[in-house]
Amino acid sequence: MNNQPVGNKVKAFGAALRTFLLFFCLLLSMNFWFLLFHEGGHALADFSEGNVIKVLYAHPFTFAGFARPNFRDNVLNHAAGPVMGVLVPLLIFILLWKHRSVALLPLVMVFPWAAICTGGSVSNIAWTGDYHQIIRLTGLPEAAIVIPGLVMLVIGIFFFLSLLPLLGLGPKDWRVLMMLPVACMLWSGVSILVAHLVVPGSPIDTIYHEGTLVIWSATANGLGFLLDAAGLAVIYLTLYRLIYLRLPSWLKTETVLLTWKDLRIPALSAAACVIVGLILIH
DSSP: OOHHHHHHHHHHHHHHHHHHHHHHHHHHHHHHHHHHHHHHHHHHHHHHTTOOOSSEEEESSSSSSEESSOOOOOOOHHHHHHHHHHHHHHHHHHHHHGGGGGTTTHHHTHHHHHHHHHHGGGGGGSSSSHHHHHHHHOOOHHHHHHHHHHHHHHHHHHHHHHHHGGTTTTOOOTTTTHHHHHHHHHHHHHHHHHHHHHHHTHHHHHOOOHHHHHHHHHHHHHHHHHHHHHHHHHIIIIIHHHTTTTSOOTOOOOOOOOOGGGGGHHHHHHHHHHHHHHOOOO
């Protein structure tokens, strides 16, 4: 009896499972660091004006982040979040890009993630968010923020996709269509569960009355991230696949064959982000 086809299926399943778990861990790490830097930017702006926030709502989940209480409604405070949320990850990215590896993905991938989230948020400029408040306070035309935001979004997408080979997914690997969305579904499910368990009765709910918004955002943002993941997977298999071979060597990332050992540092990073995040939001 030939057991080779069964063995190949087991190996293929193991490879897919490692990719899935790695991306799930990265989602937790990337979002924690992004929210920490973004909300930390708001907190630093308040601190520069002599105010100290009491709640830094940074976490690795899909629901909203906050720096509370709000002290001043000014351009510095609203701009500090997006600027710090991108600038610090960019500095880390520049330092680590040449040394990118599976072990460093939890840090290297923060900038592309931050650029996608920050650039993509221009879609809300007409009614909410930091960009909306900056437009309201300065009178600038929306294009002054939308155009740089879209440029940032494109840059974020390119570098995010350029790191996917470190997840064991080559530009021709159709599994990306399943791995990214399914990992986002698990991330969203975990986030919704955490929101319902942790948010009610916590300070963000009882003192700042943002509990309902936070719980709602866990589902709403989760759906948005799911759609984004599906879109990124399609772009990876189409547009990025076309340009991959033409990229200069310093921009091209070779596809790796993941082992279980490779997941240790990303998993530890994700666990640490979950623990610290739960402490910050409880």
